[in-house]
Amino acid sequence: MTFDFYLIIESLPEIFGGIGLTLQLLFLSAFLGLMLAVIFLLMRISGRWYLSIPAFIYIYIFRGTPILIQIFVIYYGLPQFEWIRESVLWSVLREPFGCSVIALSLNTGAYMAEILRGGVLGVDKGLHEAGAALGLSARDRFLYITTPIAVRLAIPAYSNDVISLLKATALASTVTLLDVTGVARTIVAQTFAPYEIFLSAAIIYLALTWLIQRGFRLFEKHMSRYVQQ
Amino acid sequence: MNEIKQQPIIMLENVSKFFGEFQALKNVNLTVSKGQKVVVCGPSGSGKSTMIRCINRLEKHDNGRIVVDGIELSKDTRGIDAVRSEVGMVFQQFNLFPHLTVVKNLMLAPRRVRKTSKEGSRELAMQYLERVHIAEQADKWPSQLSGGQQQRVAIARALCMKPQIMLFDEPTSALDPEMINEVLDVMIELANEGMTMICVTHEMGFARSVADLIVFMDNGEIVESNAPDEFFENPRSERTKFFLDQIL
Numbered sequence: 001m002t003f004d005f006y007l008i009i010e011s012l013p014e015i016f017g018g019i020g021l022t023l024q025l026l027f028l029s030a031f032l033g034l035m036l037a038v039i040f041l042l043m044r045i046s047g048r049w050y051l052s053i054p055a056f057i058y059i060y061i062f063r064g065t066p067i068l069i070q071i072f073v074i075y076y077g078l079p080q081f082e083w084i085r086e087s088v089l090w091s092v093l094r095e096p097f098g099c100s101v102i103a104l105s106l107n108t109g110a111y112m113a114e115i116l117r118g119g120v121l122g123v124d125k126g127l128h129e130a131g132a133a134l135g136l137s138a139r140d141r142f143l144y145i146t147t148p149i150a151v152r153l154a155i156p157a158y159s160n161d162v163i164s165l166l167k168a169t170a171l172a173s174t175v176t177l178l179d180v181t182g183v184a185r186t187i188v189a190q191t192f193a194p195y196e197i198f199l200s201a202a203i204i205y206l207a208l209t210w211l212i213q214r215g216f217r218l219f220e221k222h223m224s225r226y227v228q229q
Numbered sequence: 230m231n232e233i234k235q236q237p238i239i240m241l242e243n244v245s246k247f248f249g250e251f252q253a254l255k256n257v258n259l260t261v262s263k264g265q266k267v268v269v270c271g272p273s274g275s276g277k278s279t280m281i282r283c284i285n286r287l288e289k290h291d292n293g294r295i296v297v298d299g300i301e302l303s304k305d306t307r308g309i310d311a312v313r314s315e316v317g318m319v320f321q322q323f324n325l326f327p328h329l330t331v332v333k334n335l336m337l338a339p340r341r342v343r344k345t346s347k348e349g350s351r352e353l354a355m356q357y358l359e360r361v362h363i364a365e366q367a368d369k370w371p372s373q374l375s376g377g378q379q380q381r382v383a384i385a386r387a388l389c390m391k392p393q394i395m396l397f398d399e400p401t402s403a404l405d406p407e408m409i410n411e412v413l414d415v416m417i418e419l420a421n422e423g424m425t426m427i428c429v430t431h432e433m434g435f436a437r438s439v440a441d442l443i444v445f446m447d448n449g450e451i452v453e454s455n456a457p458d459e460f461f462e463n464p465r466s467e468r469t470k471f472f473l474d475q476i477l
Contacts, residue, residue, distance in 0.1 A: 129287050130324035130383075134338035134390060135314030144337060148328045226328050226370040 007196040008203075011187055015200050018183035022208070025097075025169040025179060029104035030162055036109030041116045055113070062110035067168050070107055075099040075175045100172035108165045115161060119154030120146055152223040159216035163209050170205075180204050236263045238394060238425055239284060244293035246279055246449075253279045254290070255449040261427060261442075263393075266420050268436040268457075269429045271446035272472060277429040280446070281396045284427070285316045298393060314342055317387030321399040323379040325371035325386070332358065332367040335386045342390070350389075357385040361415050377408030381415055388419075395419065397428040433477060437461060445469050 043055035062070065078084050078093055092098035123146050131141040173182035184201035188194045239261040246254040253276050261267055269277045282288040283295060286302050286309050295302045297312045326334050335354035339345040345353065358364040361381040371379055380400055387395060397416065401409045413435050420426055420439045430436065436443055436457060443460040445453045445468075453460070453469045461477075464470045 124324075126320060126322050126324040127326060130318075130320060130326070131338075132287060133285055133313055133316070133318035133320075134387070135310050135342045136338055137310060137341075140341045144341065145326055152328070226372060228370075228372040 004193060004196055007191070007193055008200045011184075011191075011197050012200050012203070014187060015180055015183050015197070015204060018178055018180035019204065019208075021097075021172075021177060021182070022166075022169050022179040025100060025104060025172055025177075026162075026166050028101050029108055029169070030165055032101065032105035033108035033112055033165070036105060037112030037116055040109065040113040041120065044113065044117060045120060059110045059113055062107050063114070067103060067107045068171050068174065071100060071103040071171055071175060074103050096172070096175040096177050100169075100175060100177060104165065104168055104172075107168070108161060111161050111164075112158065115154050115157045116150065118157065119150030119152075122153040123149045148223070152220070155216060155220045155223060159212065159220075162216070163212055166208055166212065167205065237261065238263045238298055239427070240294070240296045241280070241283075242294040242296075244280075244283060244290045244295060246276075246283060246288060246290050253449050254283070256293070257449075257451055259444065259451065259454075261394075261425065264423050264425055265441050266425075266439050267427045267442045267444060268440040269427060269444045269446060270431065270433070270436065270472070271452075275446040276449040277446050278398050279449075281318075281398055281427055281429055284394075284396060285313050285318055287318075310342075314338075314390050315392055316394045316396060317390060317392035318396045319380070319383050319387055319398065319400045321402050323371075323376070323383045323403070325379055325383055327371055330368050330370060331363075331374070331382050334371065334382060335389045338386070339389050353389055354385075357388045358382070360388070360418075361385045375408060376404045377411045380404065380408075380412045384412075384415055384419070394425045394427070397426065397430065399429050399431070401430065401432060431476060433461075445472065447472070 040055040040058060043051040044059070046052055074093070075096060084090060084093060092102070127145050127149070128141060131145050136144070169179055170181035172179055173185055176182070178186065180201050184197050188197045191197065237260045239259070241257050241259040244254055244257045245252065255276075257276075257280055259267075259280075269280065271277050279288055283290045283302075284297060290302070298315050300308045300312050302308065302312060325331075326337065329337065332351060332354050335357060336347070336350040339350040339353055340347065343350075355364055355367065358367055361384055363378055363381050363385070366374055366378060366382075371382065374382065384395075384400075400416070401412050404412065409432070413432060416426070416428070416435070417439055426439075428435075428440075440457050442454055443457050444451055445460070445464075445466075447468050453464065453466050455465070460469075461473065464473055
């Protein structure tokens, strides 16, 4: 077979056009996922069964099933129900973009909730007691002692999850979205050169991953400035 | 000595505490008057730490009554924050907040609990850092300080809440020997200023010179409590004698 190096250079700008959508999927899902994660984390560690059990079930379901199936269920499955089509949610669920963001957020939220829980559990019990002994309320202890330390402890696992999320956004191309992977698939269908085109897409993902890694590395450094090396 | 006896500020009545099957405290009775300095000693696992941790409810007692500054400790959580802000505590492991600078460690509780302004709490913090002779370290991270310095910061942090009572849970046990005295000196200064103190410690020299009352615990019980002279010269029980023989 022949390898057309020139085709990579030629197709990169076009595939590059999908970056906007890929980044929108990434940032929106990461943001919404984080919101969900904080809510479910608080439910999980609340010590109240009627909050922790639903959180546990949510995490179990969305970590335990493939994202592709979650996207399909939301995009192809939900519109079967008439009440969904008549609800306000329909304006979001009708669009493949909305469906993808919902599926990705729910999925990454489940992972992030567990990552954050790991961070919270990693905070020294003695610091809690010191806070309590000073008369700080449970809320203040959580905000001013647990949170900043837990965030620092969670960063490495969290950045890992954001990188996973970046690659998971490629699944949105299965529901017609023209993200980086979606554009690549379209070009492949026209040129029949899967090797070169998908490699170009891979290069773009690699570059984005590098930026994410770098960003988190700086953030981690900032959050760890009080730790003696 | 007689005048301070009139005002009990801490009262433990028949206090018991269980960890599962294990009984950590067995019908403990203790009354501490305002301004009194109590040293609690005894072998490890005897319930010393558990007892003082019950006084600010870091541990919940199972039976009996604990009354601190007129407030009975119970399931009602509203009383507890009030008690905790009156009772300062210093831990064996310092427990400074590692993500806050020294001065911010001191400012956190005054700001959040007492609602003191940022400037006001910084002033307060500097004043207490001065008092434990460590003001020049105000803007460092706790991890940059020695153990003795960290423990002095921890004492200053507790003092910022202007507590009426200070609890010390083996404050020098985690320190290198050469740092013990700088911490004990601060505690002695505090004692001389009239602070009510309960101190769990193995520092018998400190106990002898500072304490009004020495309490000896073993197996969750108060075996003996007496003035230092009596305690060291004429211990009443065999267990106390055995303990003193081992540590002196």
